[in-house]
Amino acid sequence: MAKAAAKKATTAATPSVGRRPALAGRTTSAPAVKVEVLPPAERISLRAPEASVAALSKALGVTLPKKPKTSASKAGRTALWLGPDEWLVIDEAGNDPLADCAGVSALHSAVGISHRNVAIAVTGAGAAATINAGCPQDLSLDAFPVGACSRTILGKTEIVLLRNAADAFRVECWRSFSDYVFTFLSEGSRDAAV
Amino acid sequence: MSGAFRIPSAGRLSQAKTARFSFDGQSYAGIEGDTLASALLANGVHLVGRSFKYHRPRGILSAGAEEPNALVEIKRDAARKTPNVRATVQELYDGLAAQSQNRWPSLSFDVGAVNDIASPFFSAGFYYKTFMWPKAAWKSLYEPKIRAAAGLGVSPDQPDPDHYSSRYAHCDVLVLGGGAAGVAAALAAAETGVRVILADEQAEFGGSLRFESGARIDGQDGFAWAQGAVAKLAAMDNVRVLSRTTAFGYYAQNFVGLVERVSDHLKAPGHDLPRERLWQVRARRVVLASGAIERHMVFADNDRPGIMLAGAARTYLNHYGVAVGKNVGVYTANDSAYAAAIDLKKAGVNVAAIVDLRDNPTGPVIDEARALGIEVNFGRAVVRAGGKLRVSSMTVQPKNGGGERTIPVDAILMSAGWTPSVHLFSQSRGKVAFNDETKRFVPGTYAQDCVSVGACNGTDGLSASLDEAYAAGAKAARDANARDYGAKAAKGTKPKVDASESWSRGMLGAAPGAGPDTTVKAFVDFQNDVTAKDIRQAVHEGMHSIEHVKRFTTNGMATDQGKTSNMHGLAIAAETLGKPIPEVGLTTFRAPYTPVTFGAIVSHARGPLFDPTRRTAIHPWAEAQGAVFEDVGQWKRAWYFPKTGEDMHAAVDRECVAVRTKAGLFDASTLGKIEVVGPDAAKFMELLYTNPWEKLEPGRCRYGIMLREDGFIYDDGVVGRLAPDRFHVTTTTGGAPRVMNHMEDYLQTEFPHLNVWLTSITEQWAVIAVQGPKSRDIIAPLVEGIDMSDEALPHMSVREGKICGVPTRLFRMSFTGERGFEVNVPADYGQAVWEALWAEGQKHGAAAYGTEAMHVLRAEKGYIIVGQDTDGTVTPNDAGLDWAVGKKKADFVGIRGMARPDLVAKGRKQLVGLKTKDPKVVLEEGAQIVEDPKQAIPMKMIGHVTSSYWSQNCGRSIALALVAGGRDRMGDTLYVPMPNGVVEVEVTGMVFFDETGGRLNG
Secondary structure, eight states: OOHHHHHHTTOOOOOSSOOOOTTTTOEEEETTEEEEEOOOOEEEEEEOOGGGHHHHHHHHTSOOOOSTTOEEEETTEEEEEEETTEEEEEEOSSOOHHHHHHTOOSSOEEEEOTTTEEEEEEESTTHHHHHTTTOOSOOSTTTSOTTOEEEEEETTEEEEEEEEETTEEEEEEEGGGHHHHHHHHHHHHTTTTO | OOOTTBOTTSSSSOTTOEEEEEETTEEEEEETTOBHHHHHHHTTOOOOEEOTTTOOEEOOOOSSTTOSSOEEEEEEETTEEEEEEETTTSBOOTTEEEEOOSOSBOSSSBGGGHHHHTGGGGOTTHHHHHTTSSTTHIIIIIHHHHHHHSSSSOOOOSOOOOOOEEEEEEEEEEEEOOBHHHHHHHHHHHTTTOOEEEEOSSSSSBGGGGTOTTOEETTEEHHHHHHHHHHHHHTSTTEEEESSEEEEEEEGGGEEEEEEEOSTTOSSOOTTSOSEEEEEEEEEEEEEOOOEEEEOOBOBTTTSTTEEEHHHHHHHHHTTOBOSOSEEEEEESSTHHHHHHHHHHHTTOEEEEEEESSSSOOSHHHHHHHHTTOOEEESEEEEEEEOSSSOOEEEEEETTSOOOEEEEOSEEEEEOEEEEOOHHHHHTTOEEEEETTTTEEEEEEOOSSEEEOGGGGTOOSHHHHHHHHHHHHHHHHHHHHHTTTOOOOOOSOOOOEEEOOOOOOOOOSBOGGGOSSSSOOBEEETTTTEEHHHHHHHHHTTOOSHHHHHHHHOTTOSTTTTTTTHHHHHHHHHHHHTOOHHHHOOOOOOSOSSOOOHHHHHTTOSGGGSSOOBOOTTHHHHHHTTOEEEEETTEEEEEEOOOTTOOHHHHHHHHHHHHHHSOEEEEOTTSEEEEEESTTHHHHHHHHBSSOOTTOOTTBEEEEEEEOTTSOEEEEEEEEEEETTEEEEEEOTTTHHHHHHHHHHHHHHTOTTSOOEEEEOTTTEEEEEEESTTHHHHHGGGEESOOOSTTTSOSSEEEEEEETTEEEEEEEOOSSSSSEEEEEEEGGGHHHHHHHHHHHHHTTTOEEOOHHHHHHHHHHTTOOOTTTTOOSSOOTTTTTOGGGSOTTOSOOTTHHHHTSHHHHOTTOEEEEEEEESSTTOOOOTTOEEESOTTSOSSOOEEEEEEEEEEETTTTEEEEEEEEETGGGGTTOEEEEEETTEEEEEEEEOSOOSOTTOGGGGO
16 A cells, blocks of 8 residues: 555655755753754654554564554664554664555555654753653653653643653654744753753 | 841851841841841831731731731842742842832831721722712723722833743652651651652741741751751652742642742842742642641731731741840730740840730640749730831730730730641642631541641641651652552651640630721731721621622732631631631632742743744745745744835735736645545545545545534645545645644544544645746756646646655645646755745746735635635535535535535525725725615624735735625625725626636646
8 A cells, every 4th residue: 555655755866956954953052961953864654553563563674662652673763652553663774664664565554754853852961851841741760761752742832752861862843843842942951950 | 247136146047147138228237048027127127018908017927928918029120020029938138129018108108008097988898889889980080090009019011031940740759848747758758769859938948847946856956857857858869859949739630830939049140040940740649748827816906017926936036046026025825925935035035924815724835934934914815006117015904804904015926826728738629627626627538649747737746747747758658659669668767756845726716806896907817908897897798608708808818818817717707607617618729829920830931932933944035035924823924025115015916916927936835734544545535525535536636625513614625646545635724733633533533444544744745836827837847757748737636756856746736726836845855946946937037925915816716715715604605615515425524514404594695706896995804794885873784805905917906705695696786884985896706817717727
């Protein structure tokens, strides 16, 4: 399914125009935390019933997690559980998960959203405190261990939050909200030392 | 020496650290660690404010958050003026500048005090009775006057330059209150290893250990023990200790709001320090250790400066080293005031007399007072206080009547007993219960996972409080943790109480000194100037519910929320009604416990963070071109692109003409986009839209209408079928989120059997509309892999390929009536592709156009905008869109609604075109339409203008309107009455330009 759409969208020829990512070059650093924009990545929104999970995991080369608030990662590709039939797959190694899913005949929906999302890294001892300025989730390591992920809110916007390390988070948001999210995190980082 | 009333041997402050401050322009010296109140008292200043209604001189009543009188303005600079700061809470810093409020011209001579003399006029319910007549005077006279007189203090008139921060936090055990009980509970919980937050509103923990000189715990002075215990807690990884932090609200599921005052106590707060930090804490268990608040005695003129709560006077002495007078009197119905008298006497202050309302109390404190040579009088009342700007005497009388005796004093310490602070418990929806023996409301039935310990639970005595708190803290930790980790036993040791004080009960309501006569002012509520007689009067005038008494008298309705007054008010009402207190009931406690600044609540959400501002990928180009933007929801959209010297009309006219003669480029990226994928995608589309979709071939598009269940238009947009199982749906800009929710809602609740999924791709694709006769010429050179001929790519079709080497979904569609395309490219390439198209467009005379030109162009073609030409009561038929409803379809959302009798009745408002008889007149959108302009007002309105523009392409004004039976009125003349004359209009079809539609392929 969805082969036609997927194949065409992923041909790799050299564009004659340059890519201009949102927030390019923005960074901020407070004593306890650093907020910076991450490079572009390939992303898909993957929806599938339980029966398709094995086939999709195989095609993607990463086992789709089935437990809420968890993620799985392999060779630069991370699958984040967002709902009972929903994953966000992020590829930072330059490979295209949309193309990988195109050959899967098991029931699913894969939609390319590489440009929809912008990723912001929040790192440092005050990373959790920075995010907790506007995110009501419990970010203690017990409740939100390394690898945990969640679609949640930051201030007035929706984000997807992934913990990469004890003091490192990846915040994903929609492109047009990225200015707000970055500004919010910068503001939060000013008060993250306590 | 920091003030004549400072006693060097008393208190805990270091005399070495002087802090200079000013009050009403006068300079004083205090000590670091003082509050403004203690520093003023050290300098012999008791008069600090004027009361709200009667402008009576007022002093300092308390030493804490319950203060109703000592409200001052703190001014750091022109923009940092904070009114109504409680002097008893504000910590002193070097350079602090405070001013009194509610007085003119000066604090000691206040013209407003005439209200005091005229007070019979201002009795309870005064507002309700007085301003009823004449009715006309309310708006012109009464309301402005009352508003000017209402409220204390003056709001700052400049933007707040401070910043505020917020933090969400979670813990296993949240302990609210850091007195002996709270600290013990926190210790017990923390020792088990669970996450604990301990918060207290004071700068230092210890609560009433600040003044209880008789308390000894674990071999040390009680206050010192508290400091040591809190230091130990603060050093633990699993504990967060928050001082200067008030829990102001207890919400559902153990969600508690706290405000931490971060820098109000600092001389020069650093730029990066927030002024306040809002904590929103979700706790598995809450331990309430909020203590108790002392009540005053209700007697005549009990508000004179120098009259204060006994516990407060003791705090000023034992903690701040300040004597509140040189010759003090004590009036009590309770033991705790004796301890204050004893401490003051030992510090060298003369205690003129203790007047005890009780008949024959016994106990160690009474014996000790006598042993120190203090005169103790039982069964007597202070019936009145002398003095005006400062108390000068107390007049004592046997409580059952008899000879009066006046004793000169310069301060009176009073105590009617202690009221457990059940505010937070009550906010948690817990129900309080009245203990008839101790005459107090204590926590009864719990509604949430919390427990009350110590004085707020009605537990008397330090030892019993600590035992209870320590056990409760350990249990809270166990209960909180049991779900995840299994129970761990407390490893620590319970603090041991070596010595403590014990206070027996007090009294509620008015003492004999409160009159029965009607001229005496015996204050119950100091902040709102409510006296005992006001409450009696309210009852006599028919207010029998305590909620009515409260509103009629305003008792307990000031910002102090009646912390000292509620119980007295209730008791007086109960006595007057002749009912027991529990039958009269208690008013509801509401958040906030103490006033919270707007800054703390708003926190980060100001300036750029007030609300997200969404910008498209092409926004920077439009900005550089000098576009004027308009707000569309959270989006900034280019409205028009003025060239030098052009006004809006000139720019829009030029843009509109360019599109029809050459071409125009338009940023349509904000359009909502949803990818509908799955084998049942077409079935789902059939159910959500009025149109048929099963037979739409891949590669073709269709204009779709979405209805609500009631049959009215909800949204519209062009939908392209990319593959048998994949649709690219577009929605209106404003409708994007709600259409997604609407679709998801139906998919999950009504059609869960369908194998189809929805993904928002609004932000994946930047959309560049290229419209006009030259549009194909502009796009074609940049496109690869798509045959652009009319045969291969007819109107309303979609192809995937590449443009400028990047993937595109290229739609051939038109919202202008011209040959048109919408180029979708991945958002990060949006601006670069736009620039390439722009460069190509320059060869053909193309213009960039904004949303205003887009609106005009679509109106020229009669294309509707949902939300402008429809208002939620318009059916497809009303809008002339019957052609878009699948006649053979058995089902879709809204199909039954559309068949309702009133939706198919004759005479419904229908969308039509209007042409003004004078082509130069542009109608106002929203203007009402009538058949006969000569009829009497109010006229019968038969419709209104929904869209109206000047159309340069038509050389005249054009308008769309909803008119009753509109399509049967073609050619009729109707009228639009306006303030400066009636506009004559002709009813026409909705298409004003290129009626045959030939230009779509032109």
